[in-house]
Amino acid sequence: MVREVYLxxxxxxxxxxxxxxxxxxxxxxxxxxxxxxxxxIGSQLDIQALRGDYAEVVPNPETKLYHRRxxxxxxxxxxxxxxxxxxxxxxxxxxxxxxxxxIDSLAIDWLAMIYLLTYIPLILPVLWLLDNRGIRDVxxxxxxxxxxGAWIKIGSASPSMFPVTFLGQFxxxxxxxxxxxxxxxxxxxxxxxxxxxTACSIGVLGNQLGIAIGFLVPPILVPNVDxxxxxxxxxxxxxYITAGVATVLFILVVFLxxxxxxxxxxxxxxxxxxxxxEQYSYIASICRLLRNWPFILLIxxxxxxxxxxxxxxxxxxxxxxxHYPGEEVNAGRIGLTIVIxxxxxxxxxxxxxxxxxxxxxTTLAVYFMSLVGMIIYAATLNLGHLWVVFVTAGALxxxxxxxxxxxxxFAVELTYPESEGTSxxxxxxxxxxxxxxxxxxxxxxxxxxxxxxxxxxxxxxxxIGTIMTGRTSDCEMS
Numbered sequence: 001m002v003r004e005v006y007l008x009x010x011x012x013x014x015x016x017x018x019x020x021x022x023x024x025x026x027x028x029x030x031x032x033x034x035x036x037x038x039x040x041i042g043s044q045l046d047i048q049a050l051r052g053d054y055a056e057v058v059p060n061p062e063t064k065l066y067h068r069r070x071x072x073x074x075x076x077x078x079x080x081x082x083x084x085x086x087x088x089x090x091x092x093x094x095x096x097x098x099x100x101x102x103i104d105s106l107a108i109d110w111l112a113m114i115y116l117l118t119y120i121p122l123i124l125p126v127l128w129l130l131d132n133r134g135i136r137d138v139x140x141x142x143x144x145x146x147x148x149g150a151w152i153k154i155g156s157a158s159p160s161m162f163p164v165t166f167l168g169q170f171x172x173x174x175x176x177x178x179x180x181x182x183x184x185x186x187x188x189x190x191x192x193x194x195x196x197x198t199a200c201s202i203g204v205l206g207n208q209l210g211i212a213i214g215f216l217v218p219p220i221l222v223p224n225v226d227x228x229x230x231x232x233x234x235x236x237x238x239x240y241i242t243a244g245v246a247t248v249l250f251i252l253v254v255f256l257x258x259x260x261x262x263x264x265x266x267x268x269x270x271x272x273x274x275x276x277x278e279q280y281s282y283i284a285s286i287c288r289l290l291r292n293w294p295f296i297l298l299i300x301x302x303x304x305x306x307x308x309x310x311x312x313x314x315x316x317x318x319x320x321x322x323h324y325p326g327e328e329v330n331a332g333r334i335g336l337t338i339v340i341x342x343x344x345x346x347x348x349x350x351x352x353x354x355x356x357x358x359x360x361x362t363t364l365a366v367y368f369m370s371l372v373g374m375i376i377y378a379a380t381l382n383l384g385h386l387w388v389v390f391v392t393a394g395a396l397x398x399x400x401x402x403x404x405x406x407x408x409x410f411a412v413e414l415t416y417p418e419s420e421g422t423s424x425x426x427x428x429x430x431x432x433x434x435x436x437x438x439x440x441x442x443x444x445x446x447x448x449x450x451x452x453x454x455x456x457x458x459x460x461x462x463x464i465g466t467i468m469t470g471r472t473s474d475c476e477m478s
Contacts, residue, residue: 061270063265066265073191074202075252075257077203077206078206080179080206082146084176086242087173088112088211088214088314089238089242092219093224095321095328096328097111101161101162103162106443106444111166112314113439115172116435118173120433123177123425130182135185139178139182140253142178143246145174146246146249149170149175150172151246156168157232182203184203186199186200187199190260193266212340215316215334215338215339220329286426295415298414303434306435308434310438311438311439316334316335319446322446323382334389338397338400339397341398342402342404344402346402349362366406367403371463373398374400377393378455378456438458438461442454
């Protein structure tokens with residue numbers, strides 16, 4: 001009995017230590033235990049090294065890959081995409097909703113910023129729920145909030161109903177907290193060793209796909225017309241479509257989404273299931289992280305970069321319409337270009353890191369190129385050539401969105417052996433805070449001084465972030 005307990009503990013210890021030697025990008029993927037607790041997925045060789053001794057006590061558990069794992073993944077990705085779509089369905093046609101509800105630009109901006117604000121106080125309770133109740137309950141609650149918020153918005157397709165539409169958007173924003181951190185957990189619970197990275201990428205890309213659709217579809221469904229009744233009709237159609245999709249997804253989650261397969265997909269997951277739940281203190285972990293100076297620098301630099309991305313995404317329609325009146329549809333297409341280019345950038349950065357392992361240098365280089373992209377975008381926005389904006393916005397998205405996974409991978413290195421969920425939660429909180437500040441400030445600067453001054457405002461903070469990123473690398477190496 002003592003030998004069995006020792007071997008169980010030893011395998012858990014090796015799982016934790018092996019994570020340090022994983023290729024960048026894999027270190028952040030941890031297999032949840034019976035209730036979602038983390039255990040490394042990259043320690044198969046070490047587990048097999050112990051298998052000879054362990055087999056004397058406990059036989060190798062049976063593993064199996066189920067075909068329905070892909071359905072679980074794509075169902076979750078669809079829920080995430082539906083929620084991300086509703087984040088931008090107002091902002092990308094902000095001029096139309098300002099006319100319809102007779103409100104100012106700041107009120108429209110808050111329809112997007114409420115997603116950022118809600119995340120800050122709710123992330124730790126949701127992490128606790130994921131840790132104690134599991135994936136199914138978290139996804140179920142998230143899809144329920146998403147569905148309820150979408151149906152509330154249906155009652156707001158009238159010029160006097162802005163408070164109702166804000167309430168619906170707030171409910172949808174609560175759903176975001178429940179879905180952003182799920183992909184890595186879902187991948188490790190359902191997928192084999194050679195599929196985990198791909199499955200996690202698909203889960204993350206679901207959210208990015210929703211943002212892309214949020215840029216593209218609203219300008220098509222809601223044209224810029226003067227007749228209020230016709231405009232209300234188009235807005236109502238968009239709300240009914242989003243509510244219908246959210247309802248179908250919620251029903252599918254209720255009846256078909258499962259916590260985990262009957263048999264584990266990997267030996268690592270089987271080992272995770274056999275280990276008793278550990279006691280883990282989020283407060284103690286956060287206190288340790290806040291004493292980690294390189295990580296504090298990363299929290300600030302990550303927030304600056306991603307906050308700029310949130311501000312650009314939220315205010316994109318206003319910037320495009322100011323220089324290219326009547327181009328609401330192309331404003332959406334430019335946003336789509338930013339997201340698609342960012343997906344490609346994330347993929348290329350991931351492949352590069354897997355091959356070179358030079359993610360500190362890569363993080364600094366991508367951050368610097370985000371600054372360069374922002375400068376070029378700001379300088380060319382008012383040239384009068386829309387195709388130039390497409391090119392410069394695509395370059396900006398390639399580096400600025402491509403930075404997102406790099407920040408998380410850098411955090412894993414700087415904070416080992418703390419929980420990746422806690423460190424990523426702090427990074428996201430920083431991004432939401434800076435996103436709110438930058439969106440409000442840039443919006444006011446655009447109102448009084450124009451788009452170039454607003455973009456220069458963001459460039460200044462990207463310069464600060466680039467310098468601090470270089471300092472973060474120096475601190476980590478020292």
